Amino acid sequence: MHILLAILVAYFLGTIPTALIVVYFLCGMDVRKSGSGNMGAMNTVRILKKHKGIKVAFIGFLIVWLGDMVKAIIAVIIIQLLISDFVTALSIATFFVILGHNYPIFLKFKGGRGAASFMGILLFFSFKIFISWILTIFVFMVLFEAAQTIIQQKKFTKQIIFYAISEQIIGRLFGELCAICIIYLIDGRLFIPAILGTSLIVISHHKRLSSQIMKLLK
Secondary structure, eight states: OHHHHHHHHHHHHHTOOHHHHHHHHHHSOOGGGSTTOOOSHHHHHHHHHHHHOHHHHHHHHHHHHHHHHHHHHHHHHHHHHHOOOHHHHHHHHHHHHHHHHHSOGGGTTOOOOSHHHHHHHHHHHOHHHHHHHHHHHHHHHHHHHHHHHHHTTOOOOTTHHHHHHHHOHHHHHHHHHHHHHHHHHHOGGGHHHHHHHHHHHHHHTHHHHHHHHHHHHO
16 A cells, blocks of 8 residues: 555656746746757756746756756655655655656656656765766766767867757767666665666657667768
């Protein structure tokens, strides 16, 4: 009974549409019908930057990013009260809060991609793991963006970091997969939750991944 309740709590907390609320409040638009259509912090930036300027976009990004992290942290706290086993509680919280975020039942199962919620869980348990996760992904994104630039025979510009962060999905996913190993080395208890969370994040990027691979093959 406790496990079922934990699953429901995590999932429905995950369905809270932070980006949808913030974008509508700040510029009256539906985040699902603008930009990439993704209900996440990066699409929030794209929409608000275009319609309200960089300052509002930055504020919107922070609110959405923090909001998606906080709802995951709340899920972990509640589920730890319901389930005593650490790994089981964290695994349920991680998987179902991201599942709810990515596939919200009230929004026709069209949500975000779950990275911010996963980051919230990592930050809650270990600042060291949180920073290591971010740095690992950042390094892979920059390396893959640099490699793509060379392959396509383009010139390196100051915007390579921007493109790496906003567009380099292949490098990002490789970084997230490698980050699982780093998480295991720092705290093995987070290994299973990391696999579950990362799996959902990778699955949610399949369309963008396919699109970028096709561009490279042209």
